[in-house]
Amino acid sequence: MIIAVDGPAASGKGTIAKALARHYGLPHLDTGLLYRAVGMAVLRSGGDPADEGDAFQACAFDDGLLDDSVLKSEAAGRAASIVSAHPSVRAALLERQRDFARQPGGAVLDGRDIGTVIAPEAQAKLFVTATPAVRAQRRFDELVRMGLAVTYAHVLGDIQARDERDSGRGIAPLKQADDAVLLDTSDLGVAAAVAAAIVLVERTR
Ligand SMILES: Nc1ncnc2c1ncn2[C@@H]1O[C@H](COP(=O)(O)OP(=O)(O)OP(=O)(O)O)[C@@H](O)[C@H]1O
Numbered sequence: 001m002i003i004a005v006d007g008p009a010a011s012g013k014g015t016i017a018k019a020l021a022r023h024y025g026l027p028h029l030d031t032g033l034l035y036r037a038v039g040m041a042v043l044r045s046g047g048d049p050a051d052e053g054d055a056f057q058a059c060a061f062d063d064g065l066l067d068d069s070v071l072k073s074e075a076a077g078r079a080a081s082i083v084s085a086h087p088s089v090r091a092a093l094l095e096r097q098r099d100f101a102r103q104p105g106g107a108v109l110d111g112r113d114i115g116t117v118i119a120p121e122a123q124a125k126l127f128v129t130a131t132p133a134v135r136a137q138r139r140f141d142e143l144v145r146m147g148l149a150v151t152y153a154h155v156l157g158d159i160q161a162r163d164e165r166d167s168g169r170g171i172a173p174l175k176q177a178d179d180a181v182l183l184d185t186s187d188l189g190v191a192a193a194v195a196a197a198i199v200l201v202e203r204t205r
């Protein structure tokens with residue numbers, strides 16, 4: 001079974017995708033990490049994430065970067081959302097994600113275009129969302145726990161800018177697939193959100 005979990009930044013889709021993977025015994029891929037790695041590789045090479053040539057070159061990043069906690073930073077998230085609008089970057093990362101989705105037995109993937117582009121054939125599709133204020137608070141708390149000096153206002157601004165870029169881009173924009181089920185976690189804690197996700201997967205698969 002392929003389970004596609006899409007949604008905006010800090011909506012909790014990664015938390016839900018990981019829990020679904022555990023519940024169904026499936027491998028999980030956080031596809032945002034791939035774009036974060038490209039964004040961070042551009043920054044480290046002194047390139048410009050907005051330059052398609054620089055971003056495409058960075059797609060040959062070393063896989064060791066995927067385990068680096070620097071990918072959790074706001075700078076990596078911002079760079080990721082800029083490089084992800086380049087068609088050549090999306091093309092370079094496409095097969096890796098499709099191969100992961102189509103492995104025998106299935107998989108859980110979370111991102112922005114899993115249900116629409118990477119695995120439109122997925123048996124279960126969730127679109128996880130929450131209000132920008134709730135998402136900003138969750139991300140702010142997470143960054144503070146990591147010991148980073150951030151303000152709530154800055155995190156909220158970053159999330160709003162990312163929402164706009166991700167939904168407004170010309171290629172594979174963030175949007176709910178026609179056959180995806182909406183899960184709004186604004187008023188749900190982690191356990192309740194995961195339980196709701198399992199019910200929805202059981203209902204749709
Ligand atoms: N339902 C929830 N209630 C409270 N906190 C939550 C909930 N879901 C996730 N969180 C917390 O919110 C933060 C963001 O969650 P998560 O990383 O799962 O979001 P995401 O959508 O995958 O983010 P990103 O788009 O940046 O990859 C984490 O600190 C997580 O523990």
Ligand SMILES: Nc1ccn([C@@H]2O[C@H](COP(=O)(O)O)[C@@H](O)[C@H]2O)c(=O)n1
Pocket residue numbers: 009010031032033035036077080081082084110111112113114162166
């Ligand atoms: N399937 C995807 C996944 C991510 N992106 C872009 O990467 C940015 C970072 O993703 P996170 O899930 O780690 O927040 C995100 O803002 C998107 O721009 C994507 O385009 N497609």
